[in-house]
Structures are given as C-alpha cells and as structure tokens.
Amino acid sequence: MSAQLNFEVPTMAEMIAKGEEPEILFWVGCAGSYDERAQKTTRDICKILHHVGLKYAVLGTEESCTGDPAKRAGNEFLFQMQAMTNIEVLNGYNIKKIVTGCPHCFNTIKNEYPGLGGNYDVIHHTQLIQQLIDEGKLKAEGGESFKGKKITYHDPCYLGRGNDVYEAPRKALEALDAQLVEMKRCKTNGLCCGAGGAQMFKEPEKGNKDINIERIEEALETQPQVIAASCPFCMTMLSDGVKMKDQDQNVKVLDIAEITARANGL
Amino acid sequence: MVSQILFIAITLAAIALFSYNVKKVIRNIRFGRAVDRSDQPQKRLMTMLKVAFGQTKMFFRPIPAFLHLIVYAGFVIINLEVLEIMIDGIFGTHRVFGGLGIFYDVLIGSFEFLALGVWLACAIFLIRRNIIKLKRFSGVEMKSWPRSDANYILISEILLMTAFLFLNAADSKLQAMGASHYIIAGAFPVSQFLHNLLPNTEAGLIVIERTCWWFHIVGIFAFLNYLPYSKHFHIIFAFPNTYFSNLEPKGEFTNMQSVTNEVKAMLDPSFTPPEAAPGRFGAKDVNDLTWVNLMNAYTCTECGRCTSVCPANITGKLLSPRKIMMDTRDRMEEVGRSLDKGGKGLDDGKSLIDDYISREEIWACTSCNACTQACPINIDPLAIITDLRRYAVMEESQSPASINAMLGNIENNGAPWKYSPADRFNWAKED
Numbered sequence: 001m002s003a004q005l006n007f008e009v010p011t012m013a014e015m016i017a018k019g020e021e022p023e024i025l026f027w028v029g030c031a032g033s034y035d036e037r038a039q040k041t042t043r044d045i046c047k048i049l050h051h052v053g054l055k056y057a058v059l060g061t062e063e064s065c066t067g068d069p070a071k072r073a074g075n076e077f078l079f080q081m082q083a084m085t086n087i088e089v090l091n092g093y094n095i096k097k098i099v100t101g102c103p104h105c106f107n108t109i110k111n112e113y114p115g116l117g118g119n120y121d122v123i124h125h126t127q128l129i130q131q132l133i134d135e136g137k138l139k140a141e142g143g144e145s146f147k148g149k150k151i152t153y154h155d156p157c158y159l160g161r162g163n164d165v166y167e168a169p170r171k172a173l174e175a176l177d178a179q180l181v182e183m184k185r186c187k188t189n190g191l192c193c194g195a196g197g198a199q200m201f202k203e204p205e206k207g208n209k210d211i212n213i214e215r216i217e218e219a220l221e222t223q224p225q226v227i228a229a230s231c232p233f234c235m236t237m238l239s240d241g242v243k244m245k246d247q248d249q250n251v252k253v254l255d256i257a258e259i260t261a262r263a264n265g266l
Numbered sequence: 267m268v269s270q271i272l273f274i275a276i277t278l279a280a281i282a283l284f285s286y287n288v289k290k291v292i293r294n295i296r297f298g299r300a301v302d303r304s305d306q307p308q309k310r311l312m313t314m315l316k317v318a319f320g321q322t323k324m325f326f327r328p329i330p331a332f333l334h335l336i337v338y339a340g341f342v343i344i345n346l347e348v349l350e351i352m353i354d355g356i357f358g359t360h361r362v363f364g365g366l367g368i369f370y371d372v373l374i375g376s377f378e379f380l381a382l383g384v385w386l387a388c389a390i391f392l393i394r395r396n397i398i399k400l401k402r403f404s405g406v407e408m409k410s411w412p413r414s415d416a417n418y419i420l421i422s423e424i425l426l427m428t429a430f431l432f433l434n435a436a437d438s439k440l441q442a443m444g445a446s447h448y449i450i451a452g453a454f455p456v457s458q459f460l461h462n463l464l465p466n467t468e469a470g471l472i473v474i475e476r477t478c479w480w481f482h483i484v485g486i487f488a489f490l491n492y493l494p495y496s497k498h499f500h501i502i503f504a505f506p507n508t509y510f511s512n513l514e515p516k517g518e519f520t521n522m523q524s525v526t527n528e529v530k531a532m533l534d535p536s537f538t539p540p541e542a543a544p545g546r547f548g549a550k551d552v553n554d555l556t557w558v559n560l561m562n563a564y565t566c567t568e569c570g571r572c573t574s575v576c577p578a579n580i581t582g583k584l585l586s587p588r589k590i591m592m593d594t595r596d597r598m599e600e601v602g603r604s605l606d607k608g609g610k611g612l613d614d615g616k617s618l619i620d621d622y623i624s625r626e627e628i629w630a631c632t633s634c635n636a637c638t639q640a641c642p643i644n645i646d647p648l649a650i651i652t653d654l655r656r657y658a659v660m661e662e663s664q665s666p667a668s669i670n671a672m673l674g675n676i677e678n679n680g681a682p683w684k685y686s687p688a689d690r691f692n693w694a695k696e697d
Contacts, residue, residue, distance in 0.1 A: 009694040030681040032693070039693040046694070060691040064680030072633050073669050074548060074655030076522045078676055080529040111518035116526065157634035162517025188639050189326070192577040197633030201672035201682055205630040208582030215577075 009046050011060040012093045022057040024049075024128075025095045027109065029102040030065050031232035037239065038101075038232035044261035045101050045125050051266050052137045056099075062089055068104040071112070073198035080116060083108075087118035097121045099128045101257070103159035103231045104196070110163065124159055126230045126256045130168040133175045143265030146176035151259075152183055152224040154215070154238060155190035156231035169230050169256050176263055181222040191215050195233035216241030220251065227253045273355035273483075280487035287494035291564060294602045297612070298557035299545075303510040310509050313644070318508040323642040327571070330394075333387040337423070340384035341501065344377055344430070351483050361437075364451025374452035378434060382456045385427040388420045395420075402570040407589035412497065412568055419498050426485045433478035435460035436471045443468055448475075503565035504643045510558055511644035516635040519652060522547070548656025551617040552598050555653060562645040563595035572637035572647060578630040585630040587637035587647035593622035594650060619654050628654045629666060 015022055026049065032042040049056045067082030090098075098120045100106040110122035123131075132138035140146070151173055159165045166187050173180050185191040194204065194211025204210055216238060219227050227242070229235045238253045254262075303310075316322050321338065324331035353362045363370055395403050395416060403416070435457035440448040445468050465471060493499050500507075525547065527539035549555045572587035573579050579586050597618045605611040619625070631651045638646050658664045665673070672682045680687050 005694060009691075011691070028690075028693075030683065033690045034681060034683055034685045034693075042693050058691070058694075060694075061687060063690060064687070065676045065682060067676070069682050070673055070676050071519055072652075073665060073673065074652065074657075074659035075673050076525045076547065076656060077529065077660060078673055080521070080525050081532070082676065082680070084529060084533060107515070107517035111515050112521060115521040157632070157636075158517045161635045161639050163515050189575070190636075191575075191580075192632045192634035192636065194577060194632060197631050198669060198672065199632050202629070202666050202668040204581075205578070205583045205585075205626055207578070207630075211577045211581050211632065214581050 005043055005046060005050075007046075007050050009060075010057045011062075012057045012095075013060070013062065015057045016093065020055075021094070023055045024097045024099050025090070025093075026056050026058045027066075027098050027100040027105050028058055028063060029100060029105040029232065031236075032101040033063070035232055035236070037235055041232065041235070041255040041257050042101055044255070044257045044266070045099075047261050047266040048129065048132070048138065048257060048264075051264065052132055054132075059089065064089075066105045066108040068108045069198045069201060071108070072196070073201075079112075083113055083116050083118070087113055087116060090118060090120065095120055097123075099123050099125055101125050101232070103156040103162070104233065107158040107162050124165060124168070124230070126159070126169040126172055127165060129256060129260050130171045133172060138175075138260065138264065140176045140260070140263040141265075144262040146178040146226070146259065146263055149176075149178045149226060150181055150222070150224045151176075151178045151226045151228050152181050152219055152222045153186070153228040153230075153256075154183070154193065154219065154234055155187060156229070156234050157190065157192050157196050159230060160190055161188060169228070172256050172260060173228060176259065178226075181224060183218050183222055185218060191218065193231075193234040193237035195237050200233050200236070212237035212241040213244060216245055220245060220247060224251060226259070227251060228256055228259060229253055230256045267358070270356060270358050276484060276487060277352070277355070280491060283491050284494070287491065290602055290606070291494055291499075294598045295557050295560045295564065297553045297598060297601065298555050298560040299553070301556040301558055303558060306513060309513055310511075313511060313513070314505055314509040317511075317642070317644055318504040321642065323640075323644075326640070333390055336380070336383040336387045340380040340427075343380055344384075346373070347377055347430075348483070348486060351479070355483065360447055361449055361451045364449050370451055371453035374434070375455050378431065378454060378456035381427045381430050385424055385431075388423045388427075392417065392420045392424075402574045405570065405573060405586055405588070406584075407586055407592050408568070408570075412592065415496050415498070416568070418492075419496065422485065422489055422492075426482060426489070429478040429482040429485065431457045432460060432464075433475060433482055436464055436475035436478065439464055440468065440471050440475060443471075445472070497566065497568045500565050500567040500643060503561065507561055507565040508644050510561065512558075512638075512646055512649070516638055522656075546657065547660035548658070549650070549653035550619055550657045550661070551612060552594060552601060553612055554657070555594070555618075555650060559594065559646070559650050559653075560598060562647075562650075563591050563598060565643055566591040566595065566645055567643070568592060569642070571640040571642065572645070575636040575640045577632055577634060577636065583626075583630040584624065585627045587651075590623060590627070590647040590650055591645060594618065597622050619657060623654060625658065625664070627651075628658070629669075631655075 028042050031038040064086055065082055067079035071079035098109060103124060106122060106124045153169055153173060192211060193215055227238055229238055235253060235255060242248050242251050242253055324334055350363050354360055394400050434454050437448060438454040439461055441450050464474060530537045531539055546554050552560060568588055570588050576587050601611050604614055628651050633648060635648060638648055675682050675684050679685060
C-alpha cells in the first residue's frame with residue numbers, strides 16, 4: 001500500500017453532525033473506493049484538497065454506484081434506481097458542488113442526474129486541479145520534479161469527447177514544466193482505452209487485438225517516461241497494456257492527481 | 267414546339283416520380299418513435315450552417331474535404347445553370363440569361379472551371395476507391411450495391427460534366443459561325459480546348475449541342491430520381507439531419523421517461539404514473555427507434571469515417587458503426603417494400619436485431635463516441651446501439667454473463683464489483 005493518509009477524511013455525516021457544510025463534495029466512485037490502484041488516486045485527491053485547505057467531504061459508505069455501467073449496458077431500470085437513490089442522499093445533504101475522481105461518475109452526475117432531479121455543479125478532479133493552479137493555491141514545487149520529463153496524456157472518452165474537457169488535464173501537466181507529447185490520436189480524435197460502455201466488466205469480443213494494446217502501442221510510440229491518465233478505467237487498461245509490453249519498468253502510468261500530489265510533495 | 271412539350275413532360279414526370287419516392291422515404295422515417303428536436307432553433311440553425319453548409323467536420327481529413335468541396339460547390343452553383351436550362355427548355359429560348367453581358371460571361375466561365383474541377387475530383391475519387399482501394403471504403407458491409415452505388419454516382423457526375431463542357435464547346439463554335447438561334451453569350455475558358463474534337467459543320471455541331479443539352483438535363487433528372495435509392499441522398503438530407511442533430515453533450519444518454527415513472531412508483535408507492543405508456547424498452551426493430559435515428563440512416567453516405575475511428579473495428583471486432591446505419595436503412599426499406607406490396611411490414615417475423623445487427627456487434631461497442639465525432643453530418647450510430655442493448659437487457663434479459671454479474675453486483679452491493687458496501691470507505695482507513 002502506498003502512503004496512507006496522515007489526516008482524517010471528513011464524511012458528510014460527520015460534517016452535518018457538527019453543523020458544518022463543505023464547499024465541495026468529493027464523489028469517490030466505485031473504482032476509486034475499491035480498486036487498489038485507483039485508491040491511490042483517491043487518496044492523492046484528498047491530499048490535494050487537504051493541502052489547499054478546501055473544505056470538502058466524502059459520502060463514505062453512503063455513496064453508491066452512479067449507475068453508469070448499468071446505463072451503458074442498457075439496464076435503464078437499474079441505472080435510475082441507483083440515480084434516484086443517490087440523488088436522494090445528495091439532496092438530503094443539500095449538496096451544491098461535486099468533484100469526481102472518475103469521468104464516468106462525472107458525466108453521469110453532470111448530464112444524466114439533472115433529468116432525474118439531481119442538479120449540481122459538477123467538475124472532474126483535473127478541472128479542480130487546474131482551477132487550484134490558476135488561483136495560485138497549488139504549485140508544482142516541493143516534491144518530485146517532472147521538469148523536462150516526457151509525458152503523454154490519454155484522453156478518457158467520457159471526459160474529452162463526452163464533455164469537451166481537453167484543456168484542464170493538459171494545463172495541470174504544463175504546470176510541471178514537463179515535455180508534453182501528444183499521441184497520434186488525441187483530443188477529439190482520441191482512442192478509447194477499451195473499458196467504456198461497460199466493457200470494463202466483460203471480456204472483449206473476438207478481434208485481432210485488445211483495444212488497450214492498440215492504445216498502448218500508440219502511447220509507447222511517443223517514447224514517454226510517464227503516461228498520464230485521469231480515469232480509473234483508463235488507468236487499469238493502460239497499466240495492463242504497459243505490463244503486457246514489458247515496459248512497466250521504464251514507463252509509469254500515473255493519474256493527473258498522483259502527478260500533482262507528487263510534484264507538490266504531498 | 268415538340269421539344270418544348272417533350273421537355274415539360276419529362277420535367278413533370280421527373281418531379282412526380284421524385285415526390286412519390288420521397289413520400290415513401292418520409293413514410294419509412296415515420297415508422298420511428300417521436301422525439302422532440304424543436305428546442306434551441308438558433309443553435310440548430312447554426313449547427314446546420316456550420317456542419318452541412320460549411321462542411322466544417324469534413325476538414326479533419328483535408329484532402330478529401332477539398333475535393334468534396336469542389337464537387338459540392340459545383341453541385342450548388344452549376345444548379346444555377348439548371349435554372350436557365352429549365353427556362354430555355356420550357357419556352358424554346360436559348361441562353362435566356364445571355365443578355366446579362368459580362369456578368370453572364372463570368373458566370374459561365376466560372377461554371378466551366380467548376381465543371382472541370384468536379385470532373386477531376388470525381389476521377390480522383392474513383393481512383394481512390396477502385397485503384398488505390400482505400401481501406402475506409404471496404405469492409406463487410408461494403409459489398410455489391412454500396413460499392414457500385416458510389417461508382418455509379420461518380421461516373422454519372424463525370425458524364426454530366428463532360429456533357430456540360432461539350433455542350434458549351436459546340437455552342438461557342440456555333441456562336442463563332444454566326445449560326446442563327448445561337449446568340450453571342452458566355453465565356454468558355456475551358457471548353458474552347460474541345461473545339462478541335464468537334465465537327466466543323468453547323469448541322470453536326472447542332473446535333474452535338476442538342477444531344478449534350480438533352481443528356482445534361484435528362485441526366486440531372488435521372489440523378490434526382492436515383493437519389494432516393496442511393497447513399498447520395500445525403501445531398502438533401504445532410505441539411506435536416508444536422509438541424510435535428512443531438513445538441514446535448516455526447517456523453518449524455520437519454521433518460522427513459524417510461525422507466526422513470528416505473529422506478530418512481532417502485533420507490534414511492536403513493537406515486538401514480540401519469541399514463542401507462544405502452545411500448546417497448548429499447549429497440550428490437552426500426553419502429554422502436556426514433557425518427558431521428560431513421561433519418562440518420564437515410565442520410566448516411568457510407569463514407570466510413572465512423573468505422574475507421576471505431577476502436578472495436580480498428581482492433582478487428584465485428585462492430586462497424588457504418589454497418590449499423592446501413593442495416594437500419596435496409597431494414598426500413600424492407601418493411602416499406604413489404605407494405606407497398608400489401609405485405610406484413612413489421613410483422614414479417616424479422617427484426618433489426620439478430621436478422622440485421624448481431625449481438626456480437628452491439629456488445630463490442632465501448633460507447634466512446636468516436637463514431638459520432640467523426641461523422642461529417644452528425645449521424646449518431648451509438649444511439650441505435652444503446653437502444654438495441656436496452657432491448658436485449660430489459661426486454662429479454664439477454665446480456666453476456668459477465669455483464670449480468672456486474673448488474674447483479676450493482677443491484678446488491680451498490681458497486682459493479684462484488685465488494686461489501688461496508689468496505690467502501692476503507693481506502694481512507696489506516697491499516
């Protein structure tokens with residue numbers, strides 16, 4: 001396990017009990033909660049929030065799946081059951097602003113919850129990081145130096161094409177004074193990691209190769225030292241790809257939040 | 267006089283046949299469910315002007331975009347010439363706008379350059395398809411008709427442009443000879459080079475001029491009536507298709523209102539749904555899709571930009587977004603033809619899923635939206651794939667076993683993996 005947190009992560013229930021309200025709710029997501037690799041990103045997001053002194057809270061055990069994989073798989077019933085239950089919890093706490101650690105949660109809460117009575121100001125954690133950098137609250141200093149390092153960023157479909165968020169993650173990387181190299185297919189033309197649309201939870205259909213292998217080959221062509229991700233599903237697919245290509249000693253796959261936390265020595 | 271009557275008869279017949287076929291297409295599109303796309307008219311108009319009229323999305327591939335632009339400009343502008351042809355045809359005049367002087371010269375001169383441009387662009391398109399054999403134009407769905415369709419269109423356009431240039435060449439030669447009826451009008455910067463290929467007798471030139479004139483206009487009418495059978499329908503449908511395209515973020519899937527009512531009733535027993543909306547969850551056949559999905563299918567030009575960026579297709583899986591659109595159109599046409607013959611229509615025992623689109627195709631989709639991003643005219647194959655999945659899952663409970671397990675986990679544990687909800691916050695705990 002990577003470094004544990006040396007501070008308590010506040011939950012909504014605790015905050016309300018103390019009669020306080022957070023500025024922002026951190027929606028962790030299922031991958032961020034249970035997947036060991038994604039948990040590291042989750043903790044790093046908390047470290048960033050804690051470091052800049054932003055008043056935040058998580059739902060903890062009151063959080064449940066947004067319903068994204070159910071909806072993409074075609075089970076609208078299950079999706080709406082999840083959505084309405086979550087909306088009840090969120091509205092019960094009078095939540096206004098949400099930051100998510102996952103583009104799938106981000107897309108679902110931002111775009112699909114309003115139609116079911118859940119209206120929140122939702123941002124993805126890369127957008128929060130960009131804002132904090134812009135406001136001067138977060139600087140890339142005091143930690144690991146990424147200066148001059150070759151980093152390539154993989155656009156998650158549900159952040160990029162799905163919601164037109166292309167600049168925030170790149171701005172967060174630019175702050176590092178690193179060398180950002182783009183893959184042949186990037187931004188609106190980006191290539192899926194292979195996990196969206198509920199593919200994360202099933203074996204791929206027969207084909208010539210797996211999608212994540214196609215993607216990792218393209219990423220490795222840029223000869224990066226770091227492949228930057230901003231989605232726990234992409235993280236899994238890209239990390240697996242790097243391992244399959246026996247490149248895990250040379251190339252690190254890191255979330256933008258992890259990179260930021262490292263650069264700030266958090 | 268005979269030729270005028272003949273001309274009017276052909277024109278009326280061409281328009282009548284076209285209207286008859288378009289009515290059938292509209293009837294077929296109306297198989298679809300209702301969906302409201304009347305909101306944000308200004309944004310819709312701008313989208314149409316940018317995407318269809320301005321062809322902005324074509325420019326992700328600059329070379330075909332440039333060639334396409336020439337053909338498109340040629341099509342739009344040379345149609346001004348058709349106006350003159352129509353008037354001349356009906357009234358027996360010749361170059362009725364010829365009196366516009368220098369303005370007319372510039373017009374005819376630029377039409378000639380455009381005609382040459384279109385000729386060359388179509389020739390290059392033919393080479394790309396048949397000699398270079400670009401990968402984008404192949405694929406399991408690009409067999410027989412779709413393949414010939416493209417070639418027929420390109421060859422027709424080349425023939426039409428050839429006729430237009432020879433028509434002008436003969437005309438200008440007749441003008442120079444001072445032939446009666448052939449008034450001095452127009453500039454012929456391109457067709458003048460064809461003079462040597464033409465006879466020097468007035469009678470011979472008139473035969474060629476008249477033949478080309480008739481070939482050109484009858485060709486245009488034939489082309490018009492070819493459209494409803496062809497992928498080339500996009501020259502008309504691109505405009506309404508972009509106007510009515512989805513303006514919401516691409517990541518957003520529609521919330522199904524019928525499901526909302528049921529879920530509300532389940533969560534709150536005091537809630538009574540407004541009215542029991544009959545119908546299916548998701549789409550089994552074309553009538554379960556929306557009219558926008560169906561219009562999309564008629565608009566598809568089979569250019570394959572969607573398929574060439576589809577991650578599933580790139581890695582050799584069966585899914586091809588282009589095939590989804592072509593299958594949808596084929597099924598609609600099949601149902602339409604059956605109805606025309608007094609047949610069973612939708613009740614013929616077939617359906618879009620399984621008979622046209624296989625389960626393997628729909629389950630290979632990662633919902634990444636690369637296809638919808640790539641489409642130069644805002645077609646949305648993903649919406650159809652999603653509705654087919656909804657049918658498979660909600661009506662039939664037929665999803666891959668691992669998907670079923672995932673759905674079960676969400677239902678029981680509130681997470682797609684089999685972990686206890688009590689452990690959800692463990693990531694923050696010291697261990």
